[in-house]
Amino acid sequence: MIVVISGTNRPGARTLTVARAVEHMLRDANEPAELLDLGRLPQELFSPASYAAKPVSFEPFQRAILAADGILTVVPEYNGSYPGVLKLFIDMLRFPESLSDKPAAFVGVANGRWGALRAVEQLEMVFAYRHAHLYGRRVFLPAIGDLLDGTGHLTDPELLDRLRVMTLGFAAFCKALCAPGG
Numbered sequence: 001m002i003v004v005i006s007g008t009n010r011p012g013a014r015t016l017t018v019a020r021a022v023e024h025m026l027r028d029a030n031e032p033a034e035l036l037d038l039g040r041l042p043q044e045l046f047s048p049a050s051y052a053a054k055p056v057s058f059e060p061f062q063r064a065i066l067a068a069d070g071i072l073t074v075v076p077e078y079n080g081s082y083p084g085v086l087k088l089f090i091d092m093l094r095f096p097e098s099l100s101d102k103p104a105a106f107v108g109v110a111n112g113r114w115g116a117l118r119a120v121e122q123l124e125m126v127f128a129y130r131h132a133h134l135y136g137r138r139v140f141l142p143a144i145g146d147l148l149d150g151t152g153h154l155t156d157p158e159l160l161d162r163l164r165v166m167t168l169g170f171a172a173f174c175k176a177l178c179a180p181g182g
Helices: 014-028 056-067 084-092 117-129 157-178
Strands: 002-006 033-037 070-076 103-109 139-141
Touching: 002 014, 002 157, 014 033, 014 070, 014 103, 014 157, 033 056, 056 084, 070 117, 070 157, 084 117, 103 117, 103 157, 139 157
Parallel strands: 002 033, 002 070, 070 103, 103 139
Antiparallel strands: none
């Protein structure tokens, strides 16, 4: 199963729209997928006390990551980096087992012209530090507001194809790493 993380808790974020599209691409290819929406993180996670004792309500998020054969994160760029809620989410995951040896891939989403390039590169460093296996193909969606139609669907056929190729390539990467001797 591939866990798709929508990397922000901002209400109405386009990141969730893209994460849902990626989840549907995987499911349409008969690849098991689960969407983790950081907008649904338990509020008690934001208490400083959660560093000492994780709230029980965080356990479904932790279980999903531990059970994942791969983690594909759709990350927006906020002020030249990734959102603080995504950092908090990573900080709350059990160390080292949560990300260690997990395949990881990234899709960048931004209003600007670079499609969250900086955010993805910074996040890749964090995942590498946690010993994840980084998938080499990434997709960046610049000017995201111009790429979605009124119903929230991606409209650029080239970017949609690039996203599909990357998503399904990542699924194959996960299978290869999870196979015996992989």
